[in-house]
Amino acid sequence: MREFKTAKFKIGQVVRHRLFPFRGVVFDVDPExxxxxxxxxxxxxxxxxxxxxxxxxxxxENDxxxxxxYVSEQNLVIDDxxxxxxxxALTEIFDVTTNGYVLKLPIRH
Incomplete structure (x- = not known):
């Protein structure tokens, strides 16, 4: 059986790239x-x-x-x-609340 790492970041979380000048909100995660x-x-x-x-x-987004x-976990950090x-496309996928970005349901690939 294949073992997957637990994702560090969650859907709706705002992150930025460690090396390149862009940031974004997570809307999906692949285990690898x-x-x-x-x-x-x-x-x-x-x-x-x-x-x-x-x-x-x-x-x-960038400037x-x-x-x-599509970014690897090793290249992301929290954007605070x-x-x-x-x-x-933000409001198509998320409800924007005082607590952040909450995924609208259902989302299908």
């Missing part, structure tokens, strides 16, 4: 890498993350734009800036 081989190989070898860790789907990002997420 589940993207394409081409996507994985496109990451430079010196910064390519291990596959056997949680990977997070983020409604991401210029909003997008969806308190700044709201401005992603245009």
């Amino acid at each position: 890498f589940a993207n394409t081989e081409e996507w994985y190989e496109a990451i430079p070898a010196e910064v390519r993350p291990a596959r056997d860790q949680p990977f997070y789907h983020l409604l991401a 210029d734009t909003e997008y969806v990002a 800036s308190g700044a709201p997420i401005r992603h245009p």
Whole structure:
């Protein structure tokens, strides 16, 4: 039986990338890498993350734009800036409350 690591970050949590200038809110988690081989190989070898860790789907943003990002757990940290997420899909996926971002149900892949 395969053992998966417990995800460090939760759906609705705001995180930022450890190396690159973007942040986002988690809307899905894969227990280990589940993207394409081409996507994985496109990451430079010196910064390519291990596959056997949680990977997070983020409604991401930087200073210029909003997008969806797929990021390894090792490259994320908590964003405690308190700044709201401005992603245009935010209210399709989450209810924005005084306690943060709460997933709307049901969400289907």
